[in-house]
Amino acid sequence: MTVHDWQSLPLDIDSGEAIARTGLDYRLVDTSGADTFGDWLQAGNRGFHAPDSGEEQLGAARDALAYRRTTGVYDATGPNPTWPVATTGSWVSDLTLPGGGGIPMWAISNVTVAPTHRRRGIARALLEGELRTAAAAGVPIAGLTVTEATIYGRFGFGAATSVTNWVIETERARWVGPTPEGRIDFIDRERAAAELPALHERVRRSNPGETSAWTGLWRRISGTMAGQQDASKIRAVRYADASGRTRGVALYRLSGDPTDFTKHELTLIYLLTETADAYAALWRFVLEHDLVDIVRASMRSIDEPVRWMIADQRAATVTVRDHHWLRVLDxxxxxxxxxxxxxxxxxxxxxxxxxxxxxxxxxxxxxxxxxxxxxxxxxxxxxxxxxxxxxxxxxxxxxxxxxxxxxxxxxxxxxxxxxxxxxxxxxxxxxxxx
Ligand SMILES: CC(C)(COP(=O)(O)OP(=O)(O)OC[C@H]1O[C@@H](n2cnc3c(N)ncnc32)[C@H](O)[C@@H]1OP(=O)(O)O)[C@@H](O)C(=O)NCCC(=O)NCCS
Structure with a gap:
């Protein structure tokens, strides 16, 4: 299925009727229309408790997300009828399954209902409409990542992958893992954004639950979206093997303690590696960073080898939570x-x-x-x-x-x-x- 195929799939009739019964209007949003799509994006910001975007940020978000099938629910009787009271975006991505094969997945995102219109069945109509549309289009599975674990089970989604969040006391951890021979160098954020897509394409088939990504994701992770707040704090390093080929990229940010310069926290924003050497070298770089006493990392695997690369496993506090929810359709x-x-x-x-x-x-x-x-x-x-x-x-x-x-x-x-x-x-x- 091409981009244009999924973008133009018609709205689900039953969902349209359910929404019409509440006095509202269910629409496909034209993502090439700057004003309509801009209002939709601002409504999404509001739905996720984020600030309004400035013009520059809005332009970047429009470019990044225009490929999605974008739907909105509108209230013609409200004071701001061009802002949707509910939003959803969906597209077909490629989900990795055990064994390294992939299947098309109906990815669902940006599900919001305005607090003024909550608990009237709008999200239910939107979600059921997404699932019927995907099934009718022959997409065998749907997926989403969630703000709350309580919402999607009722629509047939099950938590399929979990992730771990790490807080590591660096002094106590002490590196006992390998010391690979390749080299680590700083790269600028633009270069990280340029290297990550190909690296991810090479790596994603090794992890069931991974999906194909989109350019805007790499721009956001590496801090290169136009107007992105705090982007200047993001540092990027890459690990290159003996032949000079990039085998891993780490993005992180540092924040200091105003009363003690030795107590910086390093937040690992994203770490992607395709070899054991790259993994060990970049974790070591992160854990042995001068003037850092705490390393935080989120959305890591539930089976991180780094646990076995530090002398004191209790230096790491690890919490687990559900992450990728899947809904079988076929x-x-x-x-x-x-x-x-x-x-x-x-x-x-x-x-x-x-x-x-x-x-x-x-x-x-x-x-x-x-x-x-x-x-x-x-x-x-x-x-x-x-x-x-x-x-x-x-x-x-x-x-x-x-x-x-x-x-x-x-x-x-x-x-x-x-x-x-x-x-x-x-x-x-x-x-x-x-
Ligand atoms: C979550 C959200 C989309 C729900 O929208 P809504 O229109 O109020 O939901 P509905 O009225 O259609 O509710 C459908 C069902 O889900 C339940 N539900 C809705 N939100 C829920 C929540 N946060 N936790 C648990 N159950 C929830 C409802 O009770 C209802 O249950 P039932 O039909 O099985 O009796 C909305 O509250 C919202 O936008 N929240 C903030 C943004 C967000 O978290 N979005 C999810 C992104 S993954």
Missing amino acids: VPRTLMARRYAGAGECVIRVTDALGLADGTWMLRVDDNGEAKVEASTEPATVTLGVAALGSILLGGVRANTMYAAGRIHGEASAIAVLDRQFGALETPWLGFTY
Whole structure:
């Protein structure tokens, strides 16, 4: 599907009617119209408790996000009818599955409903409309990253990857990891923005849960969006191997303690590496930075090797939280696109209140970890909601755990098969929000 295909998909009729019943108007927003799209972006800022954008920031945001299918809900009776009271943006990205394959994913972002119009069912209409539109367009799965963990389960999304947030006391940590031979150099922010897309394209297939990114993301992370606040504080370094090839990039910012110059905090904004050497070298650089006593890093993997590269693991306080939520729309296509950790067969019944993924399937995994999935009339040995299917899809949580949590039901022997099949091949991780 090309950009133009998804941008011009018609609005969902049922959602349009549900919104019309509340006296409001559901519209596709023309992202080439500077004023209309500008008002939509400002409404999005307001929805996420962010300040209004200045003209320069607005122009940069328009350029960065114009490719998305952009919808708004408008209230003609309000004093500001050109500002939407609800917003959503969506596009098709490429989701990495276990084994390194990818499937098209309907990525959903910018979901906001103005506080003046909350809890009237607007978000429900928007979300259900997104899912029906994606399914009708043949996109097998939808995804989003969330502000709150309480919103999207009801629409069939399950938390599929978690991330860790780190606070490390540098003096106590002490580096005991490898000391690679390549070199680290500062690069300017523009160069970081230019290097990151290709590096990410090379790396993202190794992490189930990663998705293709967009230019505006790299500009924001590296501080090169026009008008970006505090961008001048962002520092960029790259690790190059012996041949001079960039193998990793780290972006960070420092903030000082006005009473003690030795107590700076280093916030690692983003770290992306494609080799173990780059990973070790850039973490060491960060942890051994002079005049820094605390390093903070967020949205890291749940299985960071750096834990094993410091002498005192207790120097790091690590918290875990849900991050990437997935919503299966087409069960056979999604399940056949991943590789599995164990062979076996089971008949799974998937329940879905929206009816999009509802059904019973025979899942057969061969010794190569490849699956065949066919509709089945046999009695199911495992029953699970579509949200639970999204959660186990990447191996981010074990089927056994979801069974113990009452999210999956079935015969013990079938749960054991499912647990073996869906076990993680690689640690699922998504390193950014969208
Ligand atoms: C979250 C938000 C989009 C909800 O919009 P809304 O129009 O008020 O939601 P709806 O009225 O359609 O509610 C749909 C359902 O979700 C529930 N719900 C809505 N917001 C919720 C929240 N923050 N936490 C838990 N449940 C929530 C409602 O109770 C309702 O439940 P039910 O239909 O199952 O009984 C809106 O409050 C908002 O814009 N918040 C700030 C921005 C934000 O966090 N956006 C999410 C980005 S990931």
